[in-house]
Amino acid sequence: MSEEIKDENKEIVENEQVEESLTEEALEDIVEEEINEVEEAQQLASEWENKFLRVSAEMQNVQRRGNEERLQLVKYRSQDLAKKILPSLDNLERALAVEGLTEDVKKGLEMVQESLKAALKEEGVEEVAAEGVPFDPNFHMAVQTVEADEEHPTDTVAQVFQKGYKLHDRILRPAMVVVAQ
Amino acid sequence: MSEEIKDENKEIVENEQVEESLTEEALEDIVEEEINEVEEAQQLASEWENKFLRVSAEMQNVQRRGNEERLQLVKYRSQDLAKKILPSLDNLERALAVEGLTEDVKKGLEMVQESLKAALKEEGVEEVAAEGVPFDPNFHMAVQTVEADEEHPTDTVAQVFQKGYKLHDRILRPAMVVVAQ
CATH class of the missing domain: 1.20.5 (Single alpha-helices involved in coiled-coils or other helix-helix interfaces)
Structure with missing residues (x-):
């Protein structure tokens, strides 16, 4: 208009x-x-x-x-698959702890373990530091306590029940630990 | 202005x-x-x-x-980690093929194998169909040929040397196969 x-x-x-x-x-x-x-x-x-x-x-x-x-x-693309693979690593560790394995079997298991760990590491997955380090609720889950002694000062991890893992800065699962108190 | x-x-x-x-x-x-x-x-x-x-x-x-x-x-987020895990699966299969494994060890190995396969499957990783299927260059790599016979018609996979895997529709690695001709 x-x-x-x-x-x-x-x-x-x-x-x-x-x-x-x-x-x-x-x-x-x-x-x-x-x-x-x-x-x-x-x-x-x-x-x-x-x-x-x-x-x-x-x-x-x-x-x-x-x-x-x-x-x-x-x-963080590998987060989901990495999380799901952790039980396999646990199973491998348990299998390797069995008494009386033949050298062949042991070698085979270790090869699998190494290749799995290498694959995870390449993608940024690392074990959480646990044994002997100060207890950190961001990375450790306390499932038991023991008396602190010379070897295990108060508030440090005295023993690891199950390893923890992180992807870069992100926790995949905490380590299950015994804390000295 | x-x-x-x-x-x-x-x-x-x-x-x-x-x-x-x-x-x-x-x-x-x-x-x-x-x-x-x-x-x-x-x-x-x-x-x-x-x-x-x-x-x-x-x-x-x-x-x-x-x-x-x-x-x-x-x-396709799991593509890289999945690819890197395939050798561990191969190693497990080789370890399971060793003669004279004790029941315990065999069970342990099978547990690891199952948990790995389950983890991969949940993320969309599947074995490529190979043995007995028509040869498909998209999924199979021919490393050898044999004479076709009644059991193995021409252009089908007669034997699998190494399993192939795919993530959804994307090939992670082809199966290494013997083709009947």
């Missing part, structure tokens, strides 16, 4: 030959109309500019969040 | 009392100036609108691609 008004006014002003002369009042009205038009259009431009700036900022946020999320997904 | 021109024109038109009457020509000039202003502002509005529309469309693409990528990352 504003486009129409503008074109109309333009025509009126340009066709001076036809409508020989416009009255001053008519011209003043046209000027005012045009001034309103300018304000309206500038308002509109500023609205679209703001919308553009908002959506641009939003897109940067979306991209930043997406990148962070992707990095996290990649970093 | 355009803002200044507009305000100036407005003042000129409104202060009729002061400059008692503007000539028609001066008024016509003002009208033309204002018309140009309108065009300029409308042009600007339409430019910002287009920029807004472009960046909005781009954002939708970024979000869609991000979601697709995330789904892929999650679906």
Whole structure:
């Protein structure tokens, strides 16, 4: 509509030959109309500019969040499978603890154990330090206590029942330990 | 600058009392100036609108691609660790094939094998069908051929040297097979 008004006014002003002369009042009205038009259009431009700036900022946020999320997904991608493999490692340790294994069997079991540990290590899985270190509830689960002595000072891990594992900085399962008190 | 021109024109038109009457020509000039202003502002509005529309469309693409990528990352997250665990499964199978294992040791090995396979299966890892199926270069690597016979028709897998595995639809490693020809 504003486009129409503008074109109309333009025509009126340009066709001076036809409508020989416009009255001053008519011209003043046209000027005012045009001034309103300018304000309206500038308002509109500023609205679209703001919308553009908002959506641009939003897109940067979306991209930043997406990148962070992707990095996290990649970093911890092995978490689920690694967690599920830990019982196999436990079983292997138990099997290796059986008395009277032949050399062949022992070697075979150790090979499996080594290859599993190597695979996990490559993906960032590590054993949690336990035996002899200060008790840390972030990495250790106390299942029993013993009296502290010279060898096992108060609040250190005296014995490990089951190894704990972490993936980078994230705990997969805590070590089950006996704490000296 | 355009803002200044507009305000100036407005003042000129409104202060009729002061400059008692503007000539028609001066008024016509003002009208033309204002018309140009309108065009300029409308042009600007339409430019910002287009920029807004472009960046909005781009954002939708970024979000869609991000979601697709995330789904892929999650679906195949276990790929690297699973691949690295396959040699452990091979070692277990070899250990289980050793003659004269005691019942205890055999049971222990089978437990480890079962728990590993279960962990892999939960993450979507499956053995590739091989023995007796038609040879498929997508899943099988032919390392030897034998004469086809009644039991092993042409172009089927006659024997499996090493098991193959896939993660969902993606091959982790092909089965090493003997093909009947």
